[in-house]
Amino acid sequence: MAFTVLPAPSGKHRRPRRAALRTGTTLAGVAVLTAAGTFGATAATALSTPERAVVPNTIEDTSFARALDASEGLTNSLAAQAAAQHKAADETKRKAAEAKRKADEAKRVAQAAEAAKKKAAAEARIKAERAAEARAARAAEERRKLNSFVLPVDSGIGTGYKVPGSMWASGYHTGVDFTASTGTPVHAVGAGTVVTAGFDSAYGNNVVIRHSDGIYTLCAHMSSLSVSVGETVTTGQQIGLSGATGNVTGPHVHFEARTTADYGSDIDPVAYLRSHGVSI
Structure with missing residues (x-):
């Protein structure tokens, strides 16, 4: 058996399937069926048509619109929440970066x-070491001056030690004579106290x-003296000028070494100077 597909009715007997608009209102273009005849004719045509006419459902349209509005509201709410979360995350990052910056700055300041x-400790240590070295050098110089000796005058010896002769009360020369013209500076051979x-009368102007x-x-x-009793002298300090005072035949410097300050306790003056490193 063959079937013939009849075309769908058109015109006023068939309404387009696009019935409802998303506005929640009744579809425009639907004719109001006022006359009973018209309604009957339309109903008869509809009964003979394979498809039923679509009648707009205002309640369903309104519910759908409300659902869409609710969905849009939810979407906006989620978007707002996401934006707030991004903003909070950005603020957290900013605070973390600021905290790190402050920590790095504090570390830099602490390191500086x-x-x-x-540096100050090193400089203080160097300064202390240099001061100690300077004190040690001064002390060494003082010891050197204290222990070092020089000739009374920079000249040679005329008459030596213990040369015999009637001109001396002891019967011999109790010291050595250094040749020197009048006015030659005479120096302390070593540090000590005058x-x-x-x-x-015999020694003329003399210093012990x-x-x-x-x-x-x-x-x-x-001929003259430059120091007085009780004075402390250093090695090489000038104590007077050479001359020819006392029991002499001409200007020179008579030099003695003694175990006491008194006459008669003499020792070899040349050997004494040599024992203190003086080359003579």
Whole structure:
């Protein structure tokens, strides 16, 4: 058996299937069926048509619109929540970055302070070491001056020690004579304290110095003196000028080394100077 597909009715007997608009209102274009005849004709046509006419459902349209509005509201709410979360995350990152910056700055300041502290300590240590070295150098110089000796005058020896002769009360020369013209500076052979400074008939103007090793030295026949009793002298300090005062035949410097400050306790003056490193 063959079937013939009849075309769908058109015109006023068939309404287009696009019935409802998303506005929640009744579809426009639907004719109001006022006459009973018209309604009957339309109903008969509809009964003979395979498809039923679509009648708009206002309630369903309104519910759908409300659902769409609710969906749109939910979407907006979720979007707002997402934006707030992004903003909070950005703020957290900003605060974390600021905290890190402050921590790095504090670390830098602490490192700078530690470096400055170490530098100051190093400079103080160097300064202390240099001061100690300077004190040690001064002390060494003082010891050198205290223990070092020089010639009374920079010249040679005329008459030596213990040369015999009737011109000396002891029967021999109790010291050595250094050649020097009048006015030649005479120096302390070593550091010490002046115990005699004045005139003696035989020695003329003379100075006796007690040294740290307990030995006394005498320089005699000077034209003038530069020190006084009780004065502390250093090695090489000028104590007077050479001359020809006292029992002499001409200008020179008579030099003695003694175990006491008194006459008669003499020892070899050349050997004494050599024992203190003086080349003579």
